[in-house]
Amino acid sequence: MTLPEMLLRLGTSLVAWLVIYTHLIWLGTLRIVGCNSDADGLWRLLFGFTPVVLGFSWLLSITKRLPEVHQIIRWFVLPLFLLIPLALIPIWQAFSQTNLGGEAICLVDPIPWWHSGWAPLQVATVAWIVAMSWRAWRMNTESDLAK
Numbered sequence: 001m002t003l004p005e006m007l008l009r010l011g012t013s014l015v016a017w018l019v020i021y022t023h024l025i026w027l028g029t030l031r032i033v034g035c036n037s038d039a040d041g042l043w044r045l046l047f048g049f050t051p052v053v054l055g056f057s058w059l060l061s062i063t064k065r066l067p068e069v070h071q072i073i074r075w076f077v078l079p080l081f082l083l084i085p086l087a088l089i090p091i092w093q094a095f096s097q098t099n100l101g102g103e104a105i106c107l108v109d110p111i112p113w114w115h116s117g118w119a120p121l122q123v124a125t126v127a128w129i130v131a132m133s134w135r136a137w138r139m140n141t142e143s144d145l146a147k
Contacts, residue, residue, distance in 0.1 A: 023046070
């Protein structure tokens with residue numbers, strides 16, 4: 001493997017972890033930010049940012065061809081699983097408010113079309129992140145057991 005390919009794989013993997021951490025931290029801070037003068041601005045940002053997160057989550061295991069590097073990078077999974085419960089709290093609040101209660105996420109009139117799909121999309125995104133993180137974690141452990 002050439003040096004540029006190795007650096008590209010390492011850089012891509014690190015950016016993927018940063019994108020995923022950013023998404024989960026933003027989800028976790030929604031309870032604190034709430035609905036300010038911009039109303040549902042951060043909620044819209046997370047809704048639009050979801051395809052990017054889904055795409056980058058595929059790249060978590062791009063370092064699998066670099067076993068020594070992947071062995072180190074895979075430890076990024078552990079703090080990620082600490083952030084997931086914090087991210088699920090605002091998702092549950094939005095789901096109970098919009099999908100079960102029929103209200104808007106923030107006091108916006110009329111209720112935008114995406115409010116009812118925000119929480120299910122975020123649940124699917126967090127589930128996908130968990131699956132791809134688990135896949136990245138297990139990649140080296142399976143090869144270690146075979147040795």
